[in-house]
């Protein structure tokens with residue numbers, strides 16, 4: 001019996017993104033890291049699509065470029081914070097992925113995603129996302145600063161109007177050693193600025 005439905009977080013995030021991203025679209029990898037999600041997205045959008053991938057570390061973008069191989073041509077690698085995504089993306093995007101925390105296999109685990117830039121990027125990406133598009137966020141909260149980012153992110157998401165965005169949390173409860181959990185968000189209607197529940 002190999003037919004698993006309750007996959008781990010990473011395959012589920014890819015499956016959700018695949019459900020909605022169309023060939024030829026522009027998508028965003030908000031945290032390129034070693035480029036695993038960037039490569040997945042580059043394959044998904046096809047030769048006429050575009051992946052815009054952010055990281056604040058040059059070594060992450062170098063690793064991503066190497067990982068992409070011949071698909072690097074479909075990808076724009078940006079050495080800047082994802083909080084500035086609107087400076088680089090003007091049209092609609094088909095989807096976006098985040099993978100929070102520090103660069104895996106790096107000597108410096110102190111360079112981490114932070115609440116303010118993660119939330120600023122998410123807020124901007126929700127505005128840029130096509131209707132019915134999906135944003136996935138893989139959240140690691142076991143490192144220093146991880147629980148603060150988790151709490152701030154969940155608090156921000158809870159303020160979002162349900163008519164604009166549906167947000168879910170998915171996690172494998174019996175996975176040991178600081179497992180990640182997944183937040184997935186689906187855009188329910190066209191908008192460019194998110195509404196907060198308190199704004200009603």
Ligand SMILES: C[S@@+](CC[C@H](N)C(=O)[O-])C[C@H]1O[C@@H](n2cnc3c(N)ncnc32)[C@H](O)[C@@H]1O
Nearest residue numbers: 031033034035036037055056081082099103113
């Ligand atoms: C968990 S790693 C990403 C892993 C990646 N998805 C992969 O497939 O290898 C998180 C990455 O986010 C990057 N990062 C931290 N703050 C950032 C920011 N404000 N904007 C963009 N990237 C950031 C880190 O440098 C790190 O490489």
